[in-house]
Amino acid sequence: MTQLPPLTDALLTLEQGVALLTLDRHDVRNALTGTHLIDDLVATAEWVNGCEEVSVLVITGAGSAFCAGGNIRDMAERSGDFAGDVAECAERYRKGIQRIPLAMQAVEVPIIAAVNGPAIGAGFDLANMADIRIASESASFGETFLNLGIIPGDGGAWFLQRLIGYQLAAELTFSGRVVQAVEAKELGIVMSVVPPDNLMPEALKLANQIARQPPKATRLTKRLMKMAQRMELKDFLEVCACFQGMSHNEPEHIEAVERMLAAMGRK
Numbered sequence: 302m303t304q305l306p307p308l309t310d311a312l313l314t315l316e317q318g319v320a321l322l323t324l325d326r327h328d329v330r331n332a333l334t335g336t337h338l339i340d341d342l343v344a345t346a347e348w349v350n351g352c353e354e355v356s357v358l359v360i361t362g363a364g365s366a367f368c369a370g371g372n373i374r375d376m377a378e379r380s381g382d383f384a385g386d387v388a389e390c391a392e393r394y395r396k397g398i399q400r401i402p403l404a405m406q407a408v409e410v411p412i413i414a415a416v417n418g419p420a421i422g423a424g425f426d427l428a429n430m431a432d433i434r435i436a437s438e439s440a441s442f443g444e445t446f447l448n449l450g451i452i453p454g455d456g457g458a459w460f461l462q463r464l465i466g467y468q469l470a471a472e473l474t475f476s477g478r479v480v481q482a483v484e485a486k487e488l489g490i491v492m493s494v495v496p497p498d499n500l501m502p503e504a505l506k507l508a509n510q511i512a513r514q515p516p517k518a519t520r521l522t523k524r525l526m527k528m529a530q531r532m533e534l535k536d537f538l539e540v541c542a543c544f545q546g547m548s549h550n551e552p553e554h555i556e557a558v559e560r561m562l563a564a565m566g567r568k
Contacts (some may be wrong), residue, residue, distance in 0.1 A: 306348040309337035313345060317504065318356035318512030320349060327364025333423050334382040335372035339397055342427075345439040346404035356512040356519055359504055360410060360431065366426025367440065371398075376449065394454050403500040405430035406527070409520045411511050415504035415521060416440040416491065421479070422449075426457035426554075429464055429490070432523075433507070436482040436491040437500040443479035463530070465489045497527075515553035 305313050312323040322340055322345050324331040333339055349355045362368055375381040382393050405412065405427070410548065414420075415429035417440045428434055428442070444461060446453045453461075464468035465488055473480070474489075482494045495503050511519065521544045528535055548554055 302353050303352060307441045308341040308344060309336060311341040311345070315352075315355065317405050317509065318354065318355065318394045318506040318516065320345070320352075320355045321359045321505075321508075322358065322360045324360070324368055327362070327366065327442040329372065330366035330369035330419070331362045331424070332369045332372045333398055333401070333427070334370075335375050338368075339401060340355040342519050343400050346408050350409050355410055356514070356516045357411045357413065357508045359413045359415055359508050360427070361501065361504070362417050364418070365439075366415075366418040366424070367420040368415045368427055369419065370422025370424040370426075370445075373449070376451075377480065398455045399426065402430060402460070409523055411523055411560075412517070413504055413508055415500050416442075416482075417497070417500055419443075419479075423453075423455045423457070426453060426455050426460055429457070434491040435500065435507070436485060436494050437497045438482055438494055439497050440482040440485070440491075440494075441479050442482075442485050442490055444475045445479065447475065450529045474528070480521065483494040483556055515551070515552055517551050518548050521548060 303314065303315055310324070310326045312325050316322045322342075326332065326336045326338060329336060331338065339437050345358070349358050352369070372381065376383050382397050383390065387392065396556045411433065412431040414428040416434055416436040418437065419488055420428045421441075421443045422445050425442050425444055444453060444457060445456070458470070458474060461474065469488055480488065480490075482491065484496050485491045493503070495547075525541065525544060528540060532540070
């Protein structure tokens with residue numbers, strides 16, 4: 302049996318290649334600060350990359366919220382992650398919440414965010430770090446940092462504009478308004494919106510479909526899609542050639558071809 306990483310404030314399961322991570326601090330609406338969720342997310346990301354049995358990662362929240370981001374009470378009291386002078390606060394961000402975007406960006410398998418409720422501030426940014434977002438009808442999304450007189454310190458401004466373009470990202474970020482699930486779909490933030498009871502079945506249906514793909518080729522494809530965002534075409538094609546050479550020499554390729562031929566009735 303695969304050894305799961307020890308987590309404190311989140312639950313993790315692995316079944317048929319699908320890792321399901323549930324943020325489990327519904328008492329604080331799954332806030333990232335003031336809990337152990339930062340450590341849990343980073344530990345899960347590192348475990349996924351080291352566990353060949355994982356083909357896809359699904360992230361959701363327990364309770365009514367997906368993730369509330371930063372703990373506002375700690376902000377008001379200048380305590381916890383928000384204590385100290387400029388240098389101390391900046392260092393806490395580097396060693397704290399900024400570990401999440403670096404870890405999520407490095408995950409080698411597709412990530413699906415099953416957004417069950419409000420995804421606010423850093424919680425919205427966490428959802429945007431996924432490759433695919435499916436939202437419950439009760440979900441809402443807000444890049445609300447300016448409402449509190451702070452900036453998206455977790456890298457949210459980097460992710461959001463790459464997801465929906467600069468102009469729409471600017472409007473959401475500068476206004477700080479919260480959008481409901483249907484508008485989020487219209488803006489391109491989420492792929493689909495489903496009734497609350499259908500959220501996890503739909504997310505797991507997609508996850509299982511991905512998990513049935515050849516696992517090594519899936520990880521290479523995820524790497525290629527991330528690399529394509531920052532490489533020139535000529536250099537990118539050279540990497541594609543190398544990765545394709547690797548893929549053609551993997552047993553999973555031959556097995557997939559044989560399955561395809563059998564399905565076509567040629568074997």
